[in-house]
Amino acid sequence: MLDPQAQRVIRHNPQRAQTAFLPASTYKIPNTLIALETGVANGPAFALERDDAVAPPQAWWPPRG
Numbered sequence: 001m002l003d004p005q006a007q008r009v010i011r012h013n014p015q016r017a018q019t020a021f022l023p024a025s026t027y028k029i030p031n032t033l034i035a036l037e038t039g040v041a042n043g044p045a046f047a048l049e050r051d052d053a054v055a056p057p058q059a060w061w062p063p064r065g
Contacts, residue, residue, distance in 0.1 A: 001010045011017060035041035 002008075003010055032041065035046075036043075
């Protein structure tokens with residue numbers, strides 16, 4: 001995090017920050033908030049169906065559940 005007033009960079013655990021990680025489903029958090037605020041999703045029961053023809057399941061994916 002850049003603190004422009006103090007002209008310094010603040011880091012938490014810089015060694016771990018050097019390791020790349022798969023972002024996985026982190027994009028779902030802002031997308032869910034956007035869907036709720038715009039009315040696309042109407043609450044916790046809202047669901048989208050996944051189309052296996054468009055995105056076939058991969059062997060490394062965890063099982064659905």
